[in-house]
Amino acid sequence: MFDTIRAFFLAYWYIVVPVVTLCFLAIPVIVYWNEVRYWLMNVRMRLPLVGRIRSWVRHPGTPEDSGFLSSERELCSFYAKYYDDHKVDKAFFKKCENYLAKANEDGRREKNLGIWALIIVLMLIEATAFGYALAPFALTLATPKTAMIGAFAIGLVISIICLLLSEFAGRELYKNSVVGHIMSFEDLRGTGDMGDMVRKNLITIDNTTDDDARPEFQQMLNRVRAPKDGAMPAKRYRVASAYTVFIVVLACAAFWVRTETLNAQEAELIANPPAVSQTADDFPTGSDDDFPLTDDMANLSQQSTGKSAQDQIDALHRASLVTFAVLSVLFVFIQTTSTFLAYIFGFAGTHSRKAWEMTHGFANADEFERHHLSKARSIAVDAQSSLGTLQGLQARVFRVSGTTKTDTGKNLQQRTFENYLVYAANEATGKQTDEMMRNFIQKGIDRVQSLIDEGDLNAAAKAFNDIGPAVASINTSNQDLLPLKQKFESLRPMFQAVLAPSPAPVAAPKPVIAAVQTTTAEPVAAVPVAAVAPATPVETDAPAAAVPEAPAAVAPAFDKNAWGDLTDFEDEDLPHVASKHGVDIALLRRARKLQLLEKA
Template sequence: MDELYAFLLLYRAIIGAAVLTAIFVILVIAWWDEVKLFFKSALYSLPLIGKTRRLSKDISVRRDGWFASERTLCDDFAGDIRRIAADPEMYDRSKSYLGKVQELGRNELGILMRVLLIAMVFVEALGFAYVLAGYTLPGASEQLQVQGSFFIAFLISCVLVFLTHQSGQELHKRGLIKKIRTWWIHDNAEDRPNLLGRTNKVTLENDQVDDNDPAYMQILHRVDTNAHVTPGAPMWTIIAAIAIIGVAIGATYVRYETYQQEKTAETIGANTSPNNSLFSLEGLASEGLPDVLTEPQTEANNQAHNEQEGARDAANLTTYAILATLFILIQIMGIGIGYKTGFAGKESSTARRIIRNFPSRTSYEAWYERKRDAIARVAQKHLSNLQARLTENATSNGVDKTHREVIQHSADRTFIEHYEQTEIKAEQSRQNSEARKLSRTVESKLQPSESIKTTSAPDPVNQGKTAAESPEEMEARIRRELLAEKEAKEKHVETEDEMRERMRKELGLGS
């Protein structure tokens, strides 16, 4: 280990720069959307090759009274609002999505915890990686072996952190699938749904489509399973267990064999070293001293030497066992962290990033408005610059009546207005799509019952059965028919024309 400390001290500047670079890369990845927005704004502001200058050359006017280049710029920055801060409606859908998949209280593994976990595994792996470097780099210098041990330890730590995290996620997912099957088995309802062969159309956008389904079906709609909806074999857990046990046993064996080689080398060196004592017992024995005088001392020396070697062997074996146990415990801790922080839902990670750590929708709306306004200020700055350049280009090229009117009302066209218009259109399109899907579903359910009614009317046998009914049976039959008619009326779906007329009245647009 002295060589490791010497290496760290000698290359502390390079190691420090590497650590700072890794931290910088992690932070950039964590706040990648904000970084992209910064560079996008810089790209629009470049003096000669900026995107604003290129867009200002397009003076074509759309039918809605906007320049096409204005819409392009606003669409570009509106996407940043949707990526960085989803609207409050998405907050509600994300919270509902996580609640239905039983993952509402879970959090992703933070950057600091990831770095700490990798560092712990790296430090643990560094000890036996140094020993392995002597075998993976035979004949190399001591300094090169030390450097190689760092790369070997980093490689081992990355692989083990990945395997343990995947194993923890797999255990969590298997627990959800077992919960699905347990709840399904204990569901005694007559119309209990079938787990197999179901088409899954649930997404984060339309999370409400299965509100009326049982809780286990809501979990099933959001988790990928095999064809039989069973937990299956825990492949990641098996691979992680083999890797952990293999590394622990292999490292302990290599450490012990290295110790044995060092001990053998010490013994050979001691036997071949010259004896400088002129009056040693060995020298006297070689000169013919009787065995009666030398044998007790020789036996005492051998016994002391054996006891010393036995204590040394026991101490080394105990140390290696403790290190192997500590290594296994760290990997078990990694599996537990993966179990607690992993997500099994297909869009759970996205939903978790949307709701973040906001305790309520009110706090989220306040944060969303701050983010939206900050991005809107950046976008409005570039939009105003673009409108000024469009006015210059249109004036220099000559303007007609259409361009003149559009230029005169440039101040009325703002980024916020564009964003609100696109959000209203997107919401209307989503509602219309859901209404059409629901309408098709209801029609498919009503068609079989209608066909049964038409075919059963002219049957004389059934007429005879109806005439032979008792008053109680007739009352029960009529009650069932009336309930079916009531259910059909309640399932009436608002058509697109009816929805359009209702929304027109709500917005005060008149008929």
């Protein structure tokens, strides 16, 4: 068997070597995928003739509100995605550790190069064994060389399928163990909201501290997407069961194929026994010149020859069956090993893998921050280099249109990757502000509408005035919020009619004055007249229709310094500051971000 395998590798090295090399090159790609992906993006950007930069040189695009050309903005956005992944601080390191600890996965890790190399070696051994077993029956109409290559290719495909199934089965078994750990709190959980076996918060790495007060099993449920039976977490064995059936069927099929091959060899031995064709028999019949044998001696010679051939066939049959059984057990062992490796490595938490990738290999938060700061600077240098290359090539290209030539050279010193990051941060802050305002105004309009449906027009008018300043601050050029403003303005005529009679009670002192004039002397009457004179403007103060419009003239701008310097606080401290000042934490986050941008 081993001689046949060695002969196969020597005869078809030009096929085996590329396949094996490709399998082993896949290991660093899997382990260091983020770095490989960034390298591929960088290469795709700078290819001499078909790269993205060459395409953008021919089609620079038009200037945008940010001052960048559309091609420059697109180039910077590619690098900004990787730059933001490394724009982290010490607080993020602590959040990653907190996330892993609450998911009960702080002691786990992903497969390294050595583990993946072992898995690839096991996969190639499987492929070779399957190829050897399938060779006599694969592609029977093809030439022997083609049949061997086809059998090895089929064996390689089967091995890859087994590897994928073992990976999924191992992950499913590990998730079942996590569910079992969660269910172990069944008898220890409390009552009410703190005892529910359901997800209570949408937890990511950024807000991992939001469920600090919840019990351990709910913290795990917030981070692991566990299958459920009704409202309770449940274990699933679908992939593991299908994988087990697949492996058993495959092992039995391989054993059957090898047995059929053995039967064919035995039939050939029976048809052509080797003991008959030997040159020197134990009992030669002799020639005419030799001493003649009797009939009894000749019969004994023939019986011995037949018995020797049958003994060889029986011995070969027994040895082959034992070998086939060992190969089947070896195949099952390899699959069990692959499943076990998938079980002990990897994560079940939604963001656990990212948290581990960001923090593993660092002794403390300072080392973590220095490493990612260095990575961010390196990406910024690459981005500025690519942007400079694009701008330089655009400057040297002949433009028929003078406008295009002017656009590519305008404000060139301001169109840098650093300024793009500032613009992108401001744009993101503006989007967050618009989203907060949209939610606030929409809730206000919904409340006004519900009060109108209930018939409480006075309360509806008050709610209408509460959201008036926010609506007045919406710019007419903001197409996202303009429909809300138009919807708000469509309610104004209704509340103008409701609020119009409200100042009428101010004129109530008028009849009182008349009574005093009829019951008092003339000197006394002069006093009330003088007092009434300044009160007359109250009666003509302003119609009630002006009440909703008054806040629009004094709508305050967002004051980022209203709560002091927030840059000295960490992000996890903002909830305490928000509760102290009695404001929404989203406003504090916005103010802190604007202060950081101002200090940058």
